[in-house]
Amino acid sequence: MSRAPAGAVVTGAGRGLGALIAGALVERGHRVLVTDLDAEAARATAAALGPEAGWAAVDVRDEAQVTAARDRVLAEAGRLDVWVNNAGVLATGPAWEQPPDVRRLMIEVNALGTVNGTVAAIGAMRETGGHIVNVVSLAGLTAVPGEAVYAASKHAALGFSLSTLADLRLAGIKGVDISCVCPDGIWTPMLHDKLDDPASALSFSGKLLRPEEVVAAVRGVLDRPRPVTAVPRRRGLQVRLADALPSLGLRALPLAVARGRRVQRRMLARRRSG
Numbered sequence: 001m002s003r004a005p006a007g008a009v010v011t012g013a014g015r016g017l018g019a020l021i022a023g024a025l026v027e028r029g030h031r032v033l034v035t036d037l038d039a040e041a042a043r044a045t046a047a048a049l050g051p052e053a054g055w056a057a058v059d060v061r062d063e064a065q066v067t068a069a070r071d072r073v074l075a076e077a078g079r080l081d082v083w084v085n086n087a088g089v090l091a092t093g094p095a096w097e098q099p100p101d102v103r104r105l106m107i108e109v110n111a112l113g114t115v116n117g118t119v120a121a122i123g124a125m126r127e128t129g130g131h132i133v134n135v136v137s138l139a140g141l142t143a144v145p146g147e148a149v150y151a152a153s154k155h156a157a158l159g160f161s162l163s164t165l166a167d168l169r170l171a172g173i174k175g176v177d178i179s180c181v182c183p184d185g186i187w188t189p190m191l192h193d194k195l196d197d198p199a200s201a202l203s204f205s206g207k208l209l210r211p212e213e214v215v216a217a218v219r220g221v222l223d224r225p226r227p228v229t230a231v232p233r234r235r236g237l238q239v240r241l242a243d244a245l246p247s248l249g250l251r252a253l254p255l256a257v258a259r260g261r262r263v264q265r266r267m268l269a270r271r272r273s274g
């Protein structure tokens, strides 16, 4: 007999993809804690989702805040079923041109934030079972010129997730799953101000996804956990091939960057012409 859905947490859920994932979890019957660094955004998202959503200001870099969110859900919902590590930040440009605090921010939010959320969730789920969904990126699978530190942080998030999944199984813990979703560029606020930014061209070089397409992939892994899901799948194969043959992959990157620039210019022209 399947059990009734209980608590869920989504980080970085004040806007963008995270807000939509929180909505999908409410639809699936979970009591969802919408968390974000931006307290007002978390509050507004939760209010829009109705009585099954609560909110909390949580900076994923701070382990104590992350653990407190976990404990609140356990107290309110009795069990933690789903934890989605979605919070992320992107700053573009070559690493050597970025200020140290910007490089650190990406590593801390995208990588350490995923570690903090995953460890907190495992603490609650190891007895009762549960599912951790980590929103990574295609940048976690391959080289991304213009987004090098972001790519480093996402490679770290993916490596950590897969290693921890293996550790869970080695420890005989079968009831906790970890699924990583690795989308191509998504048209969310993260990219809305990047049309004029040549360094982010690669984010526009494939199929620019609608956030709903990524939410569909998250729904897919919630139904059937999978260690890695690239969105779209075809781009996942493409970037993995480039990664398996790095010299060839590096030679192809300028073409992908040029394609991304063309898409950016087209979208910018369309935006300017209203």
Ligand SMILES: NC(=O)c1ccc[n+]([C@@H]2O[C@H](COP(=O)([O-])OP(=O)(O)OC[C@H]3O[C@@H](n4cnc5c(N)ncnc54)[C@H](O)[C@@H]3O)[C@@H](O)[C@H]2O)c1
Pocket: 011, 012, 013, 014, 015, 016, 017, 018, 035, 036, 037, 038, 041, 058, 059, 060, 061, 085, 086, 087, 088, 089, 109, 135, 136, 137, 138, 182, 183, 184, 185, 186, 187, 188, 189, 190, 191, 203
């Ligand atoms: N937009 C894309 O092209 C794209 C592509 C692949 C993967 N992703 C990933 O998807 C996830 C969601 O991104 P999005 O596109 O919705 O971006 P977004 O910028 O719209 O939303 C990110 C959210 O994270 C929150 N956040 C930032 N720092 C935080 C912190 N320290 N603690 C808690 N919350 C924090 C922000 O306040 C914001 O609400 C991220 O992990 C991102 O890296 C995005």
